[in-house]
Amino acid sequence: MRIKLYDIAHSRAGDKGNTLTLSLIPYSADDYPLLCDRVTADAVSRHLQYIVAGEITRYELPNLPALQFVCQQALTGGVTTSLTMDTHGKSLSYALLEMWVDTEVNG
Amino acid sequence: MKQHIRIGCGAGFSGDRLEPALILVKQGQLDYLVLECLAERTIALAQKRKRQDPTLGYDPLLERRIESLLPHLVEKKVRLITNMGAANPLAAAQKVIDIARRLNLSVTVAAVTGDDVFSLLSENETALETGKPLMDSGTLVSANAYLGTDAILPALATGADIIITGRVADPSLFVSPLVHEFGWSLEDSNQIGQGTVIGHLLECAGQLTGGYFADPGRKDVPDMAHLGHPFADVSSDGTAVFGKVAGTGGMLTVATAKEQLLYEVMDPSRYITPDVVADFSQVRLEETGLDQVKAIGGRGETRPDTLKVSVGYEAGFIGEGEISYAGANALGRAKLAGSIIQERLQDRFTDLRLDYIGSTSVHRTNFGHYPDPYEIRLRVAGRATTAQHAALVGEEVEALYTNGPAGGGGARKYIHEVVGIVSTLMDRNKITSSITVLES
Incomplete structure (x- = not known):
């Protein structure tokens, strides 16, 4: 079965210069292993290919549990000089939540 | 030494709502109120205003915020720490004194200066973002270092009612009263790391209490038109319980706290401030009541030898x-x-x-x-x-x-x-x- 991240997780976007941070927090801790398995840095890079130009690093926080994605060159120059509407990228949490994942363990 | 203090955060950015801070001071039984009003770019714009008029360059809303808050801060004996000094903490302090005299209130204000490092800066230094000399970006107009807790502590030691800074690291606005009241050592990186977790959770005010969180039908937040801003009850061992004033809107849950803990964080095990390299990865959040979340487990390593300059x-x-x-x-x-x-x-x-x-x-x-x-x-x-x-x-x-x-x-x-x-x-x-x- 394919589901959208929006259905099982929430996210908040933050900015530092031209770097975008995206948290990914499962509503249920039971879904954390699925997120770890499916939502890899590579998978997010492919999903956000029109948004993030640079490298994406993923950090795992099993205590919360949550994942944190740090996306380089994601804000078209950064808050202060970008020509985009959303210069901070504050809306981009919902771009991550648009991602579809397969819930079959060996799918 | 106190065993317990309550710190509220009544503004998370320059343009934030005015009344949540007032509610915190009037009803929140605070020891300290922090107003965090200085974004990365705000200070550069403030430097330009100061250049046009040397009596300006502080936060444009300072007068309105202080006028409404000051009588209540004095009555409730709440100390205020704020970075509303922006590019001109001295002029901001003078403005607060002017307002106090007009309102017939007796207050002491301490201004923290030294963050303006424009005269110390070489245009040939490398910009972290571009890897090229600073001057390649364009004509430079300002340079402000992120000062830390060590710069704010002497101001607290004067006993001043109101502390006004320019550029300081946001968490340091909160770490400094903890160090001042509990006598923590700045060398105790684990203690300062936990203090930094507390500051980081509070610094965006309403973002901890349901702001920037709601999604109707999925993440419902009550009464956002009257969103209450948060406070933390901190014990001398660093244990913090976050809450908000009863009857205010919004909500404080483990979910809102998780989103804020990771907000704008790069490597969660290495969150760098002037005070510490904080480790958020072992933080544990627990709901201890309605709109009440406990946070423990922040740690840290020795502070960096350099300060970031914007x-x-x-x-x-x-x-x-x-x-x-x-x-x-x-x-x-x-x-x-x-x-x-x-x-x-x-x-x-x-x-x-x-x-x-x-x-x-x-x-x-x-x-x-x-x-x-x-x-x-x-x-x-x-x-x-x-x-x-x-x-x-x-x-x-x-x-x-x-x-x-x-x-x-x-x-x-x-x-x-x-x-x-x-x-x-x-x-x-x-x-x-x-x-x-x-x-x-």
Whole structure:
């Protein structure tokens, strides 16, 4: 079965210069292993290919549990000089939540 | 030494609502109120205001915030720590004294200065973002170092009622009263790391209590029109329980706290401030009651030898123009309008951007699985070195009324000056902070 991240997780976007941070927090801790398995840095890079130009690093926080994605060159120059509407990228949490994942363990 | 203090955060950015801080002071039984009002770029803009008028350069809302808060701060004996000094903490302190005299209140204000390192900066230093010398970015207009808790502590030691800073690291606004009251050692990195977790959770005010969180039907937040801002009850061992004033809107849950804990964090095990390299990865959050979350487990390693410096530079002007299309083939007509603008302006702007508001303007894509909207707004933005040149963008969009596709309406045009920001690192030993105390 394919589901959208929006259905099982929430996210908040933050900015530092031209770097975008995206948290990914499962509503249920039971879904954390699925997120770890499916939502890899590579998978997010492919999903956000029109948004993030640079490298994406993923950090795992099993205590919360949550994942944190740090996306380089994601804000078209950064808050202060970008020509985009959303210069901070504050809306981009919902771009991550648009991602579809397969819930079959060996799918 | 106290065993327990309560710190509230009544503003998370310069333009934040005014009344949540007032509610915190009047009903929150606070020991300290923090107002965090200084974003990365805000200080560069403030430096420009100061240059035009040496009595300005502090937060534009300072007067309104202080006028409403001051009588209650005095009555409830709540100390205020704020970075509303922006580019001019001394002028801000004087302004607070003026207000206190007008209101017939007796207060002491301590201004923390030393963050302005423009005269110490070499234009040849490398910008962290570009890897090139700072001067390559443009004409530099400001340089402000992120001062830390060590710069704020002497101000607290004077006993001043109000502490006004310029650029300091946001968590340090909260760590400093903890260190001051509990006698923590600045060398105790684990203790300062936990203090930094507390500061980080509080610093964006309403973002801990349901702001920037709600999604109706999925993440419902009650009474957001009256969102309460948070406070933390901190024990001398660093254990913190976060709450908000009963009867205010919003909510405080493990979910809101998780989102805020990770907000703007790069490597969660290495969150660098002037005070510590904090480790958020072992933090544990627990709901201990309605709108009550406990946080423990913040740790840290020795503070860095360098301080981050935010450097402002002249980045020209941005001109914008917008026009709407609706009904059948709205997106087609908007895209035709966009192509006309592109053809007319592409040779006159090296940096030109077209967005289709309602479709792909904020995510730069719609991931291919949303239908075309009923209405769409073309938005064009271009950067130029002069305001006059930037104005061409809006002029061309407006001219689409009579020269563009059918049914174009609601054209608007804007121009604004841009100050860019790059960062560099500076040896902390080169930077000296100082305290000025004023009395009403």
